[in-house]
Amino acid sequence: MVFVLTVVGARVGSYYLRYGTIEYRRYEEQLVAYDTTLGAVQWTAPVESATFSIRNAIPDRLLGTGTLELSGADPGNRTVQLGPVADLDATIETLDIPVTDPVRPERDSAVIASAAVLALFFLAVPVGLAFSARVSTPQLIGLAIGIGPIFLLPVVLMIWAALRRI
Incomplete structure (x- = not known):
């Protein structure tokens, strides 16, 4: 961090x-x-x-x-x-600048909401494992190192997609 x-x-x-x-x-x-x-x-x-x-x-x-x-x-x-x-x-x-296309894309609440929901779904599994009593700390660290990037990539992409439409 x-x-x-x-x-x-x-x-x-x-x-x-x-x-x-x-x-x-x-x-x-x-x-x-x-x-x-x-x-x-x-x-x-x-x-x-x-x-x-x-x-x-x-x-x-x-x-x-x-x-x-x-x-x-x-x-x-x-x-x-x-x-x-x-x-x-x-x-x-x-x-007095001649701008070719003076309009930015509008805020799209549907894209923001769907990207946020998808990011939360991808985060639900790692968070659930972290609070599970059946998973020990060494197992959790191994899962974070081995499988964490697989869950992190879609979360980062969904956050990026949501931020592009704010």
Whole structure:
């Protein structure tokens, strides 16, 4: 668990250092990402020739933010992201960005509920074994090591599917 928390903490810190200090500005026909901490331009993109699309990211859905994906940014016509920003619609309007498809997929309660129920069904067997008086601790550890990943994979996939539809 400590390893997982360390990896998650490193990812969150890395994400903040990459995108948390960026300001987005528009100068005539150029969109510029300026890092306020470094005091340097990170990338530029021509507004008219770049392709903008809304990213359907799980962190954006959970935190109520929005992110645009840009294809055709300099140097080398690479793909970059604008955001996450607190109000994506206001950012698009303020910077006058031509977004091809401005709508994110809607929240789908049926997918969320069915994925959660399936995840609970897959978790019921290991939890039942853990609380069973007939299974000793060494047997439980052996089952967790041997069969645990088989039950963990569908649970992780169901949680991911539910989070994609929040």
